Amino acid sequence: MLDHLALSESGFLFDARTGLTYTLSRTGTFLLRSLIDGADAETLPERLVASYDVEPLVARRDIEQFLFRLSDIGVLRKDDSDEEVTA
Amino acid sequence: MSLTIAVTGMNATDNPGPGVAVIRAIRDACPDCTIVGLAYETLDPGNYMPGVADHAYLLPYPSVGVAALSERLLAIHALTPIDVLIPTLDAELPIWVRLQDFLADRGIATFLPDADTLALRNKDRLHELADLGVSVPDSVVLTDPTNIPKIADELGYPCVVKGRFYDAYVAQTAHDVAHWFHKLANAWGLPVIIQKFVPGTEFDVVCVGDGEGGLIGSVAMRKMQLTDKGKAWGGVTVRDRKLDAFVRDTIAALSWRGPCELEVMRGDDGGLYLIEINPRFPAWVYLSAGAGRNLPWAAVELALGRPVAPMPPAPAGVMFLRHSLDQILPLSDFEALTVRGEIHRAPVPEPAAAPSPPAPVATTATLTTFPTEFPA
Missing domain, CATH: 3.30.1490.20 (ATP-grasp fold, A domain)
Structure with a gap:
């Protein structure tokens, strides 16, 4: 559950646990919205390819980097645990 | 019957006292309440801000002693009977705590910790909280x-x-x-x-404890911008279950009675550490009213012995941004506070046993002695 995250359609992200805010790109918003709604991280590349004009290999590489970045700044740390969403 | 609530800490500079914020929160909950502002300085802007104090009085500094402070408060109480007193400054807290019973006997309610608990939050004794199970550096x-x-x-x-x-x-x-x-x-x-030194992120939590180990309510905030003194000039409410539990456990360990602010570090190791307890409302406490958890009003009700149900944790994502403005005031207001030690924006209540003629309505207008124009 990533219920500590509030993500608007415009890509404005608020982490309720830290009070920090972020601005996401359109595809970043799409990906994080998918995770918040319960999607498995492994399904993200095919979801992105289905919705955007992007090659599967490029999608997979970019998503890996995106998730690494989110993880690095602590956004993906689930509530009450140190368990993180991984690609 | 309308309540009269006295609040100290009317300073409103870039390092403000909490008085104005406490009063704003009380006014939100009780527009009909009469507010008495108690100040230590004639230049405290809260004394002159419209819509804040109905009556403003000067107090002697706490360093002058208990006798002078209590005598002055009783003189104010005789003129403007006070139902509840909410002190908001660190330096005065020990005296008001000592005077709790004295004030209660004279009809002035407070909701404060006892002297032993107050002493335990002193910076030089904070490490003793570890013995109570509170995580401190x-x-x-x-x-x-x-x-x-x-x-x-x-x-x-x-x-x-x-x-x-x-x-x-x-x-x-x-x-x-x-x-x-x-x-x-x-x-x-x-x-x-x-x-x-605990590397990590600081969170500040305003709380009211019931004195029996229970937490009436709390609002956690992360500072978004600071003054050069490190004071919050903007912030946002946060919600974290671990932090909520830490606050509940700390208030329970201390059996804290009344308002306080907990300064908590979330260490880079993921642990939470209590780095300081301020034994009064913080200057940003109006955020609690903004977040739907009006803690100053809860303190008033608790002081009056009214039951207050514990509040659910405050929602995350409510922001405040502090601002400064230039308060214009007539010299007569400054005169009133300087010369008489009081300003009245509402009628002064007539003493119950006062013989006729009735007490005059003292307003800033009647106190004015300065000419409105000065010769060139």
């Missing part, structure tokens, strides 16, 4: 600078050097510690507290 209380070399072994560097009452500096070396030790000892006296 390791610290050393220094009265003798010859012990500074031991800090490397006991705490390591960096560490935080804290004054007995105010101010804190990060020290990287024993030389730094010695520098800040002497500066803080000169400013605030001994001891100086050396606290282990």
